[in-house]
Amino acid sequence: MNSDEIYDLCTLFLHAYQERNLDTLRQMFNRSEELTVLGTHEDLCFLGWSAFETSLARQFSAIEDTDIQMTDFRSHVFAGGAAACAYATTNYRGRVSGQDIHLHGMRLTLTLERHDHFWRVVQAHWSIPADGSLLSPKQLTHQPETTASAPVGHDSGAVCAPQAQQQPALAAHAGFPSGARAAFTVYRKMASTATKRLNQGTFDFASDIAPHADEHFTEIANTVSLDLAQVRETFTPVINAIAVGASFSWSVQLEQARDLTPDITLLITTAQVTLTLSEGQPDTKRYRITNLLTRNSSGAWVFLHQHRTEIPAE
CATH class of the missing domain: 3.10.450.50 (Nuclear Transport Factor 2; Chain: A,)
Incomplete structure (x- = not known):
């Protein structure tokens, strides 16, 4: 799997989200409880495909229009082609539940693993600048559950919470x-x-x-x-x-x-x-x-x- 193929895969991932195509996303992700998807604040930690799929369905029901552009793409293939990591900057524009949303400079990391000659996303992580220049996801977290916001997991239901901070045994x-x-x-x-x-x-x-x-x-x-x-x-x-x-x-x-x-x-x-x-x-x-x-x-x-x-x- 070369860099061009990884780029095409990431492009397909963003296009599927943009088109609200859950069937394509099902084919791209590792649909097991080992999947981890991290969103843009602490409430967005989805463990397992079922939790993430529920969030996607809720988002897609509220999204009215979306456009996602990818820039600054980089990737690495490891272990003789058995695993790969890709990261890019994404710019998001959309209308969600009647609200216009513009998120610029979001970062995306995807970790991919080879399964039976097919590549599957086993982990995804989005983040946004912390300088306050973007729409605050925390404000959206407390809106009614029928309201969605930015891509991949601005959702009102937390699936996992941060654990206590101490150096563990x-x-x-x-x-x-x-x-x-x-x-x-x-x-x-x-x-x-x-x-x-x-x-x-x-x-x-x-x-x-x-x-x-x-x-x-x-x-x-x-x-x-x-x-x-x-x-x-x-x-x-x-x-x-x-x-x-x-x-x-x-x-x-x-x-x-x-x-x-x-x-x-x-x-x-x-x-x-x-x-x-x-x-x-x-x-x-x-x-x-x-x-x-x-x-x-x-x-x-x-x-x-x-x-x-x-x-x-x-």
């Missing part, structure tokens, strides 16, 4: 696949080590973070696509704050997991980061994150891709 993950457990152990240790070294003033991105990322790593945060060098820059404000007396904490928790192949795993996690100034209230942010990891040539788990959506404070 590994025994709690006994039910997850072995590859996922091993990959999450790496993730958890990386967060713990980075937290400790940041607070000690000994943090070094090149040794504490970079070795855990593939050379093609891409992160989507607040709908902005970041390469590894740009991710490094995001630690600078934290380092500067700690230098003048602040403290930092970073915890991660595993919500869902799936081994795509023996060497590719998909993790759905929540994370909480807190920066507490020497005099002031803690600044805490929570995220739900799609993580795609692979084993490198030395057998170590490394990140291929992350896509995170901030969970607004209640």
Whole structure:
């Protein structure tokens, strides 16, 4: 499966949504309870095809007109063609339940897996800019259930909720696949080590973070696509704050997991980061994150891709 084929598949996915063609979407998605679809805020976490299909049907009944354009498309094929990841920017214009909606700069990640010579979407994640320039999905969340809004899951019914934010014991993950457990152990240790070294003033991105990322790593945060060098820059404000007396904490928790192949795993996690100034209230942010990891040539788990959506404070 080359990049052109993945592009065509993503185009078909958006076209099927635009045309409200549920039959085509049924053929494209892995219709099992292992499917995970993350929307643009914390209430939109659908576990399993049945929950997602119910949401789609509710949305399609309210959508009157829709146009979705895709730009900035990129993809990677892994494990000899057994799994793939695609991400793109999408612009949405539509009329839903009599309301005009325009959402620009939305980010989409799709994770695909080969099943009997056919490709199926096993995970999807949408996010929108967090700068307040777009129509707030939280406002739409509390509208009557007959009202839908933006693409793929602005829905009034939450299927899963964020779990408590603490660094979990590994025994709690006994039910997850072995590859996922091993990959999450790496993730958890990386967060713990980075937290400790940041607070000690000994943090070094090149040794504490970079070795855990593939050379093609891409992160989507607040709908902005970041390469590894740009991710490094995001630690600078934290380092500067700690230098003048602040403290930092970073915890991660595993919500869902799936081994795509023996060497590719998909993790759905929540994370909480807190920066507490020497005099002031803690600044805490929570995220739900799609993580795609692979084993490198030395057998170590490394990140291929992350896509995170901030969970607004209640």
